[in-house]
Amino acid sequence: MPRRIKKILQALISFLVAGVFLYLAFKDTKFSDLWESLTQVQYVWVVLLVPVGLLSHYVRGVRWSYLLRPVKRGISHRNLFSAVMIGQMMNNVLPRLGELVRCYGLGRSERMAITSVLGTVVVERILDLLIFALMICGVVYFYPAVLLPFVENTDVVRPLLLFGSIASFLVLILLFFKGETIFMILKFVQPIVPRGFREKYERSIEGFLSGFKIARMSDTFLPILLLSFFMWFMYAVSLYMAFLAFRDPILLNLGFDAAIILLTASTIAFILPAPGAMGTYHSFLTVALVQLYGVDSVMALSYSVVTHEVGYIVTTAVGLYYFLKDHLHISEAEQAAQQSAKP
Template sequence: MNGKKLLKILGSILLGILFLWLAFREVEFSDVLESARGMRLWWITPFTIATLFAHYVRALRWKMLFTNRERTPSKLTLYTGVMFGYLVNIPLPRVGEVARPVYVAQQVGESNSKIIGTIVLERVVDLLGMLLLMLFVVVFLIADPQVLSRLFGIDITDPATQIELTFTLLKYGGIALLGLGVIYWLFKLAGEKTEGKIFEIVVRIQKVIKTFVDGLLAVRELRNWPLFIFYSALIWALYIFMTYAGFWMFDMQAEFGLGITEAIVLTVVSAVGLSIPTPGGIGSYHLFITKSLFIFYAVPEATGLAYATIAHAATLVIIFISSPTLLAIDKFFGMKRERHGISNVE
């Protein structure tokens, strides 16, 4: 591991510690423990089912982005890749987004760069979904949208801010696509005028860029747009249900009147918290959930922090158990297919 990667890992760990300190600094730990003692345990069953099913639906949606039918991985391999990516993301933030496609590519003999392109596309779709859900929350679910501004630190209700954010997203997206195009063109030009070893390197890099772009543009070849949109909506619906199931942990649906509407708001908040590059969302998730429960719904911070800590820990436990299990199962069936001369594709 080089020094730059090590610094990124240490930086993410320090960031996670900072967020944890911010979450716990105004709360007595004994109060958090006291809140946790009254926890109901049955909620973990629907929470676990929703978590595993949400990730399975993500694998089904990912499968739709594979345009080469002869190298489309099996559902099991894709599901294993999704869970393996989440497992890697816990100690190494964002590295799981690379580990996931690399794992799948090795199973089916596909190009790493092409499958990474599908991951980038998937993340763009997730970002659009989060922005639409956030817009829905601001417009329809929060009586005073200025509360969100207090939480996120910017006035997201200001039209000028909204235009600036939209312009920034479009600008960087356009720059990224233009940059890829220019790089590809330069290597193509260099390849036409170069011979020998340099020529081979140029052609190899050119191929990597092309396959990455092919993966990114796989959305053009989608044959079933309604199903793709349905899977995307279902993933968010399951995330919302996971949040809602957690309310029953501390009877918050009865004591504070928290229901599906409030679960939608918290899901948006948690998505923002988890997007911060801390190890497995540790710290950022705790702070955002605790503060939003307190600011929006007057849930005591000790209770909110207990909710965030236990819900987050439950998610990590699910990943820690399911990921190695799926890796073993996928390996077993992969070896079985090899013995019978069957490829790991559908």
């Protein structure tokens, strides 16, 4: 399939996913009721979400600098932050394109090879995936009530969740100190991967190995780990602060544990191929608030709209500002990636 047609199909699928989930989220809601709910929001708290969100992106950039230390030390925090925001902005428009553009932007501004920068992003994704797995297993283990809508006897599931938390943490440690071991395990299971996915699987694990070799994370284990947890903590803080923006008694009485549970739901929403988690975020958070905490459906959707749109608008605006200021072009990023992939 020609590359151009493949890109068009991927974009169409992304917008289709967003459209389906937007329909599911809003189909039973009267917009007059939604508007009335939004007009009652205390927007002082909404404004405070902006610096919290920007701080979390800044921390992501600082963590990235530790992954890039073997390539270059003393990378400008301004360039790191701008690259992260540009990537977020691009993902709000076309999923998966953001990683390429942010790597190209940082590589150009700091005069680094795009292959080196892209390699660290592979490791960064694995880090976030493992921390997310650790978080979701830990949260559900300590707050098994969230499983009640889906599982009758939570005591049966809790040992599995505890095992999942321990396994995720061990893999996280192994990634830092014995990354080659993980690579060997992934290589070992390659023959059982279906043929249609085998080539892509092989490229993925090769990308992991190259990223690991670049990052050499055993030297920066502690700061990367602390920054990772602090970044995820800030994500949860923003969701908790949003509770205070609503006059709904149920939302006001929700604790930080509820924010962490919503964070797991929102993370799953961002994994799906919808631009900026449009629709998927609204659907997942609304269902979580209604099913787990008994929040009114209109109020739950209002919460989803406010928290999503604040993040979406801010990241798009700031990312677009840096994209224009740094004179970046998507075509140049794609061309640089293609050239770097050549032997």
